[in-house]
Amino acid sequence: MATQPDVIVIGAGLIGCAISHALSRNGAQVLVLDASAPGSGASQASAGVLCPHIEAVPDSPLQQLGVASLGLYEQFIARVQRDAGLDVPFVRDGTLETADSDEGAAHLAQLAPQLTAQGVACTFADGRALRELEPLVGDTQRAGLLIETHGAVRVRDLVEALRVASLAFGTRFLEAERVSQVSTRPGVLLVRTHANRFEAPHVIVTAGAWSIRLPVDGQPAAPTHPVRGQLLRLQATAAAMLRRVLWGRECYLVPWGDEVLAGATVEDAGFDARATVAGVIQLCSAARALVPALADATFSEVRVGLRPGSPDALPMIGASHRAPGLIYATGHHRNGALLAPITADLVQRLVTDPGATIPAAVSPSRFAL
Ligand SMILES: Cc1cc2nc3c(=O)[nH]c(=O)nc-3n(C[C@H](O)[C@H](O)[C@H](O)COP(=O)(O)OP(=O)(O)OC[C@H]3O[C@@H](n4cnc5c(N)ncnc54)[C@H](O)[C@@H]3O)c2cc1C
Known part of the structure; x- marks a missing residue:
C-alpha cells in the first residue's frame, strides 16, 4: 500500500x-x-x-x-x-460470583431475581449449592451467583x-x-x-x-488516565482445576485448562507499568483465600497493564x-x-x-x- x-x-x-x-x-x-x-x-x-x-x-x-x-x-x-486461519480460545460457560459476607450474600440473592426479570439466565446458590457448582471454593465463601451468559476470551x-x-x-x-x-x-x-x-x-x-x-x-x-492492573498467570495442579471463571470480592480467577489467570489490582500509579511486591502478595493472598488448593500452583508470569480509564x-x-x-x-x-x-x-x-x-x-x- x-x-x-x-x-x-x-x-x-x-x-x-x-x-x-x-x-x-x-x-x-x-x-x-x-x-x-x-x-x-x-x-x-x-x-x-x-x-x-x-x-x-x-x-x-x-x-x-x-x-x-x-x-x-x-x-x-x-x-x-x-x-486469520488461527484459533482464538473463547468460552461462554458463565461466571460464578461469590460472596464472603452476609451482606454480600444478601446482595447476590437480591440481584438474581432482578437479572432473571431482565431475561438473564442466572442462579443464586447458597453455601451448599455453591460447593456443588465449584467444589474448590474456600470455607470463607458463603454464597454465589452463576451468570450463565458470561464468557472469557484469550x-x-x-x-x-x-x-x-x-x-x-x-x-x-x-x-x-x-x-x-x-x-x-x-x-x-x-x-x-x-x-x-x-x-x-x-x-x-x-x-x-x-x-x-x-x-x-x-x-x-x-x-x-492510566489505571494499573497486575495479574498473575499460574500453573494449577490437578487438584485445583476450576470449572469456570470464579469472581470473588478481592480477585477473580480465569481457568484455561491447568493455567489460571488471577487478577487484578486496580492502582493509581501514573504511567508506571512495573510489577510490585505488594501487588503480587495481594493477588496471591486473595487467590488462595478464594481457592485454597491454589497454594500449590506454580508461577508462570506477572502481567502488568495500564487500563485506559475515563472520567x-x-x-x-x-x-x-x-x-x-x-x-x-x-x-x-x-x-x-x-x-x-x-x-x-x-x-x-x-x-x-x-x-x-x-x-x-x-x-x-x-x-x-
Ligand atoms: C490486568 C488487566 C485485566 C483486565 N481484564 C479485563 C477483562 O477481564 N475484561 C475486559 O473486558 N477488559 C479487561 N481489561 C481491560 C482491557 O484490557 C483494556 O480495556 C483494553 O486492553 C484496552 O485496549 P486498547 O487497545 O484501548 O489499549 P492498549 O492495549 O493499551 O493499546 C494502546 C496502544 O496504543 C499505543 N500507543 C500509545 N500512544 C501512542 C502514540 N502516541 N502513537 C502510536 N501508538 C501509541 C500503545 O503502544 C498501545 O499498543 C483488563 C486490563 C488489565 C490491565
Whole structure:
C-alpha cells in the first residue's frame, strides 16, 4: 500500500486491531501506527472476562453496551478465526460470583431475581449449592451467583488473530511509530511521528491510556488516565482445576485448562507499568483465600497493564465535532475485551456514514472533543 490510506489507526491494542480488521475486511486501506508493538499495551495483560452483569450496574449505559457487545462475540470470533486461519480460545460457560459476607450474600440473592426479570439466565446458590457448582471454593465463601451468559476470551490470541486477519486484507502495521501530532488540513488529517508524516481522510485514536498524551490541533486532550492492573498467570495442579471463571470480592480467577489467570489490582500509579511486591502478595493472598488448593500452583508470569480509564468509566467512541474525519475509540477502562466487537462495529459505521448514530452516553462530545 504505497498510496494514501483511507484510514490511519493510532494504537495497535485490542481496540485498534479490532477496528483495523473491521475496516479492512470492508474494503478500506488501513495504516496502523504503534509507538511500540501491536498488543503491547493494556491488552497484553487483560484477563479477557466478558461479564457485563458483574462489571456494570443494571440498566446502566455500560451494561447495555456490554450486553450488546457480548451478543456480537460468537460472530466476531468466528470471523477473525476464519480470516486469520488461527484459533482464538473463547468460552461462554458463565461466571460464578461469590460472596464472603452476609451482606454480600444478601446482595447476590437480591440481584438474581432482578437479572432473571431482565431475561438473564442466572442462579443464586447458597453455601451448599455453591460447593456443588465449584467444589474448590474456600470455607470463607458463603454464597454465589452463576451468570450463565458470561464468557472469557484469550486476549493475546485475539489480538494476534486480529492483526493477522487485518494483514490478510491489506492493512499495513508500522511499529515504533509514536504519533506526536495530529493536524487538520482541508479534506485530510496529517499525522506526524518522530520521523514520518502520513495523511488520510480518517484518523482513529485508539492509543489507550496514552490518548491523553496525543496532541490534536485545536482540540482538548482525550481525558484518559492510566489505571494499573497486575495479574498473575499460574500453573494449577490437578487438584485445583476450576470449572469456570470464579469472581470473588478481592480477585477473580480465569481457568484455561491447568493455567489460571488471577487478577487484578486496580492502582493509581501514573504511567508506571512495573510489577510490585505488594501487588503480587495481594493477588496471591486473595487467590488462595478464594481457592485454597491454589497454594500449590506454580508461577508462570506477572502481567502488568495500564487500563485506559475515563472520567465517567465509559469509553469515548465517536467522531470529533471539531476535527472532521477524526474518530475516538478509547477509554475502555476495565472492559476493552468485552467492548471490542461493538466498538469496531460503531467505528466502521462512522467511517462509512459520518451521520451514523452513536449512543450518546459514549459520545466524545461529553468531553468537548
Ligand atoms: C490486568 C488487566 C485485566 C483486565 N481484564 C479485563 C477483562 O477481564 N475484561 C475486559 O473486558 N477488559 C479487561 N481489561 C481491560 C482491557 O484490557 C483494556 O480495556 C483494553 O486492553 C484496552 O485496549 P486498547 O487497545 O484501548 O489499549 P492498549 O492495549 O493499551 O493499546 C494502546 C496502544 O496504543 C499505543 N500507543 C500509545 N500512544 C501512542 C502514540 N502516541 N502513537 C502510536 N501508538 C501509541 C500503545 O503502544 C498501545 O499498543 C483488563 C486490563 C488489565 C490491565
